[in-house]
Amino acid sequence: MYAYTDFDRDFLAERNAQFRAQVARRIDGSLTEDEFKPLRLMNGLYLQLHAYMLRVAIPYGTLNGGQMRQLAMIADRWDKGYGHFTTRQNIQYNWPELRDVPDMLDALGEVGMHAIQTSGNTIRNVTADHFAGAAAEEVADPRPVAELIRQWSTDHPEFQFLPRKFKVAVTGSALDRAVTAAHDIGLRLVEREGEIGAVVLVGGGLGRTPMIGKVLADFVALPDLLPYLEAVVAVYNLLGRRDNKYKARIKITVHENGIEEIRRLVDDEYVTRRAAFNGADMQLFGKISADFAAPDFVDGAGDYAAHYADDAIFRSFVDTNTAPHRHKDYSILTVSLKAHGATPGDATSDQMRVLAELAESYGHDELRISHEQNVILPHLPKRHLRAVFDALSGAGLATANIGLASDIIACPGMDYCALATARSIPVAQEIATRFEELKLEHEVGPLKIKISGCINACGHHHVGHIGILGLDRAGVENYQITLGGDGGPDAIIGERAGPGFAYDEVVDAIERLVRAYLAIREGADETFLETYKRTGPAPFKAALYPASEKAHAA
Amino acid sequence: MTGAVIVTDAGFAADDWRGSRLPLGDGLPANAEAVDVVPVDDVATLAGHLDRLSLIRVAFPNSADGRGFTLARRLRAMGYRGRLRAAGHVLADQYAMARRAGFDEVEIDADLAARQPWEQWQARADWQAHDYQARLRG
Numbered sequence: 001m002y003a004y005t006d007f008d009r010d011f012l013a014e015r016n017a018q019f020r021a022q023v024a025r026r027i028d029g030s031l032t033e034d035e036f037k038p039l040r041l042m043n044g045l046y047l048q049l050h051a052y053m054l055r056v057a058i059p060y061g062t063l064n065g066g067q068m069r070q071l072a073m074i075a076d077r078w079d080k081g082y083g084h085f086t087t088r089q090n091i092q093y094n095w096p097e098l099r100d101v102p103d104m105l106d107a108l109g110e111v112g113m114h115a116i117q118t119s120g121n122t123i124r125n126v127t128a129d130h131f132a133g134a135a136a137e138e139v140a141d142p143r144p145v146a147e148l149i150r151q152w153s154t155d156h157p158e159f160q161f162l163p164r165k166f167k168v169a170v171t172g173s174a175l176d177r178a179v180t181a182a183h184d185i186g187l188r189l190v191e192r193e194g195e196i197g198a199v200v201l202v203g204g205g206l207g208r209t210p211m212i213g214k215v216l217a218d219f220v221a222l223p224d225l226l227p228y229l230e231a232v233v234a235v236y237n238l239l240g241r242r243d244n245k246y247k248a249r250i251k252i253t254v255h256e257n258g259i260e261e262i263r264r265l266v267d268d269e270y271v272t273r274r275a276a277f278n279g280a281d282m283q284l285f286g287k288i289s290a291d292f293a294a295p296d297f298v299d300g301a302g303d304y305a306a307h308y309a310d311d312a313i314f315r316s317f318v319d320t321n322t323a324p325h326r327h328k329d330y331s332i333l334t335v336s337l338k339a340h341g342a343t344p345g346d347a348t349s350d351q352m353r354v355l356a357e358l359a360e361s362y363g364h365d366e367l368r369i370s371h372e373q374n375v376i377l378p379h380l381p382k383r384h385l386r387a388v389f390d391a392l393s394g395a396g397l398a399t400a401n402i403g404l405a406s407d408i409i410a411c412p413g414m415d416y417c418a419l420a421t422a423r424s425i426p427v428a429q430e431i432a433t434r435f436e437e438l439k440l441e442h443e444v445g446p447l448k449i450k451i452s453g454c455i456n457a458c459g460h461h462h463v464g465h466i467g468i469l470g471l472d473r474a475g476v477e478n479y480q481i482t483l484g485g486d487g488g489p490d491a492i493i494g495e496r497a498g499p500g501f502a503y504d505e506v507v508d509a510i511e512r513l514v515r516a517y518l519a520i521r522e523g524a525d526e527t528f529l530e531t532y533k534r535t536g537p538a539p540f541k542a543a544l545y546p547a548s549e550k551a552h553a554a
Numbered sequence: 555m556t557g558a559v560i561v562t563d564a565g566f567a568a569d570d571w572r573g574s575r576l577p578l579g580d581g582l583p584a585n586a587e588a589v590d591v592v593p594v595d596d597v598a599t600l601a602g603h604l605d606r607l608s609l610i611r612v613a614f615p616n617s618a619d620g621r622g623f624t625l626a627r628r629l630r631a632m633g634y635r636g637r638l639r640a641a642g643h644v645l646a647d648q649y650a651m652a653r654r655a656g657f658d659e660v661e662i663d664a665d666l667a668a669r670q671p672w673e674q675w676q677a678r679a680d681w682q683a684h685d686y687q688a689r690l691r692g
Contacts, residue, residue: 151690157652158655159620161619277691280691
């Protein structure tokens with residue numbers, strides 16, 4: 001893992017001291033809220049429905065046990081004993097007092113963490129594949145590239161006041177667990193003639209105008225990557241619309257100007273940008289890469305096979321929550337923060353400490369946060385899986401539902417968010433509880449349900465196999481359902497199924513969809529999404545709107 | 555101070571530019587010694603004229619509009635070595651960004667100078683310290 005240099009530490013201390021002074025000026029009244037706003041946003045501090053909210057970056061989703069313990073300490077000392085992991089590999093504290101925030105930032109700084117550029121119209125926290133460095137099929141570890149981009153984008157003097165926010169994601173796997181096609185820039189690391197480089201996608205994004213990113217460059221070698229990114233963002237900074245915030249994202253810039261014109265402008269800009277780099281970035285990259293060297297894996301699976309054969313509950317947990325690791329005697333374990341009925345992505349300080357302890361004792365001291373709002377032990381020896389399972393069970397963290405119907409992504413919704421038009425969390429809780437009662441989700445298999453509480457789509461509903469969008473219709477919550485979305489390598493925006501549902505009708509509607517799938521699938525191997533692609537929306541719409549189908553037939 | 559205030563690393567000062575200034579608009583007049591650039595201008599049209607310009611003044615219509623930072627970088631990349639000024643709604647907290655992007659100085663009006671006194675700019679005048687860009691570019 002990346003270890004902060006003296007430079008990083010000094011930068012962060014200076015930045016935190018600046019913000020402490022700004023907070024003091026706000027509290028003594030010399031800064032108005034309007035004047036304070038851009039300053040606090042640059043440091044991740046939002047004003048939400050009920051209180052301030054501090055959004056802390058977990059760069060590319062990677063942290064160690066000590067960092068997780070510090071997140072737990074912060075939750076206990078300055079918040080209400082829990083934190084919320086978001087779809088962008090951040091953790092949010094929902095109840096801080098303004099006067100405490102500088103101390104919280106200093107506490108983060110002690111473990112090499114920060115809240116810089118987690119908001120505002122700037123390059124945001126760089127996200128990456130949460131199985132990075134561990135996945136069996138990976139081409140290259142995306143984290144050194146993501147860390148290089150973190151350093152380049154942090155406090156970048158040119159790009160702190162872009163037309164709109166700017167999100168970058170990096171994957172090193174063809175399976176693309178980072179949803180790169182739904183980002184302003186998506187980077188897919190590939191190998192060409194022995195050299196690692198990136199396919200550069202541009203103009204993806206969800207929100208009110210969902211778009212899939214387009215290929216801007218089919219290969220940019222690593223030494224050319226920062227100048228190339230700089231060219232893209234500089235072109236956007238000048239060309240992006242500033243007259244309408246809803247048309248200001250680069251996806252609209254690409255849509256209105258065409259990908260060919262954007263490519264021409266970027267190629268022009270690139271020439272001088274490239275000349276401004278002399279290779280120092282690649283020297284740093286070498287040091288960063290060394291920090292991300294794989295741990296020393298230990299051979300041997302112990303009595304794992306016997307536990308797996310003897311205990312059906314343990315077997316189900318392993319089958320559902322682990323993925324293949326690059327080392328044969330290891331697993332990647334995803335710990336679900338979606339216990340049936342719980343708030344998706346919430347973790348208590350006690351749970352954080354359990355996860356930290358397990359990472360330190362068994363998992364080479366590494367943890368990951370996924371955009372699907374779960375926590376991952378990326379390097380877990382199979383010989384320790386049983387002990388880890390037992391410890392997780394004792395902490396309420398052994399829910400075997402990864403990738404299943406109750407592993408729902410949900411934005412905070414109207415319970416916390418000032419922008420939301422409907423509740424998200426209770427809908428997720430009730431769907432999960434329903435599937436638990438039905439004991440159906442293992443039979444259903446892979447199914448991604450994603451819920452957003454407003455059109456800004458923080459819950460990624462457009463790329464859910466089943467997407468749910470909560471809107472406000474004349475003061476009443478109304479939930480639209482989209483079908484067939486996919487956030488994988490061949491990303492697809494889901495199609496709206498028809499009229500929306502009232503709050504108390506949504507869970508029944510989702511159950512009807514799932515039962516329709518079970519009735520028409522060509523065997524247990526055909527997933528929900530595969531069935532949808534084969535049959536199209538008709539049988540699913542018939543299940544959603546049985547009465548209107550009859551009316552239509554008559 | 556009643557007129558425009560020029561902010562540099564040394565402090566506040568009155569504007570010492572006494573020459574004429576012409577808007578870039580659709581092109582540069584042959585006799586221009588100083589030019590006003592607004593965010594929509596294409597600074598590429600200045601290529602070939604940079605050597606005879608003594609001042610380029612880039613407008614910041616509001617502090618949330620960061621186009622001027624990219625224009626400054628472009629002008630420096632094109633080889634402009636003369637005086638480069640950011641003018642308009644620039645905040646003290648943006649001073650380090652302006653300097654790092656290639657500006658020599660910031661021009662603000664008297665009202666902004668009164669609300670954001672020199673101490674607030676001075677706090678960001680150590681713009682060469684803690685600079686990731688300098689580190690990455692070598």
